[in-house]
Amino acid sequence: MANNKIGIDIGGTNLKVAWVEDNHISSEIIERGTPDNIDQFRTVLWEILNSININNETRLGFSVPGVVDYTNGNIDLCPNLEYLNGINVKDLLQREECMVGNDADMALLGEISSNDLWEENIGLVALGTGIGSSYYISHTGPWQSNLLSEIGHIKVASNGRRCTCGGLDCLETYFSGWSLISQAKKSGLEVEDVYELFNLAQNSNQVASSLILQNIPYLGIAISSMINLTGINKVILTGKISRSYDLFQEALYNSVSNALHPHAKKDFQVIKSSLIDHSSIIGAVARFK
Incomplete structure (x- = not known):
């Protein structure tokens, strides 16, 4: 399918997931309360992703409220969600097509890409x-x-x-x-x-x-x-x-x-x-x- 990118915004209180196409939201935004630990996080995220029928080619982009090392994709520090400290999303989900970024950086990148x-x-x-x-x-x-x-x-x-x-x-x-x-x-x-x-x-x-x-x-x-x-x-x-x-x-x-x-x-x-x-x-x- 042409629309094969999913944006995932991990906030301190809410987790939001949606398909993105041509720099615009192209589906309903699914929203859940942010899980309390890493096991719950993995479980809730996979429940959402499976419900919207992702496949092996679907690319996942993550926005997190913390410090991200863009050279290796590690979440170095996430003060409000400490269970994400040191996590690499590719390793966590065992998927190669994943990227992660700081939430403010991703918000600005969204503004730039959507509004040229x-x-x-x-x-x-x-x-x-x-x-x-x-x-x-x-x-x-x-x-x-x-x-x-x-x-x-x-x-x-x-x-x-x-x-x-x-x-x-x-x-x-x-x-x-x-x-x-x-x-x-x-x-x-x-x-x-x-x-x-x-x-x-x-x-x-x-x-x-x-x-x-x-x-x-x-x-x-x-x-x-x-x-x-x-x-x-x-x-x-x-x-x-x-x-x-x-x-x-x-x-x-x-x-x-x-x-x-x-x-x-x-x-x-x-x-x-x-x-x-x-x-x-x-x-x-x-x-x-």
């Missing part, structure tokens, strides 16, 4: 439970250079906030999903998910709105640092927090602009992804020829 952005210099920031990032400069991305992009762990303040990585004052301690929920609860808001927090802000809850806006400058510092350092002029926001971009777009634009080199202010863009839920699935198979 191969001639642009672009960054991506994934605003979810944590904060991931990637970049594509002079026709090269991390999946080619085997380099790492971790904007979530840029130090943006000196307030002594402890990050899950062990460091202090990383961007994640201010504008990630886990941090915003923690701050919201300390402010007396009864929320369990970042969607609830942004819904409150959307409905004019002043505590929620103030909490979000007071943390925007930290995100602005990080994004402006990415632009100042690399010279890119477009940053794509993805992840569940980016769904609410209209609530903080103006504040973020101003924060980024205020911290940019004067030359970089002329034509920079910070835009919301058009493929928020799908880009990592598409990007996971984009390297297959």
Whole structure:
């Protein structure tokens, strides 16, 4: 069959699988809760793959929330799914036609391949439970250079906030999903998910709105640092927090602009992804020829 590529996005809470053809999702997206251990992972994945009738020629692309060695396909570090640490997917599934990539890298590759952005210099920031990032400069991305992009762990303040990585004052301690929920609860808001927090802000809850806006400058510092350092002029926001971009777009634009080199202010863009839920699935198979 012509359509022989499957993208598999492994998230901290959900596992998503879909057929991909011509850089677009070509089937229903099958979604399951992310398994708790490697045996369950292998079992659930094979149940899904067998249900959609893969064959020996089907190519599988994986997107994972961790550090990937693109030279050998190993998942070197996956903090939220530790059972994947050190795993090589080819060996795990005993299939040669497998590729794996970092989720933010694959999201950016999905954006580029779906929207024909191969001639642009672009960054991506994934605003979810944590904060991931990637970049594509002079026709090269991390999946080619085997380099790492971790904007979530840029130090943006000196307030002594402890990050899950062990460091202090990383961007994640201010504008990630886990941090915003923690701050919201300390402010007396009864929320369990970042969607609830942004819904409150959307409905004019002043505590929620103030909490979000007071943390925007930290995100602005990080994004402006990415632009100042690399010279890119477009940053794509993805992840569940980016769904609410209209609530903080103006504040973020101003924060980024205020911290940019004067030359970089002329034509920079910070835009919301058009493929928020799908880009990592598409990007996971984009390297297959």
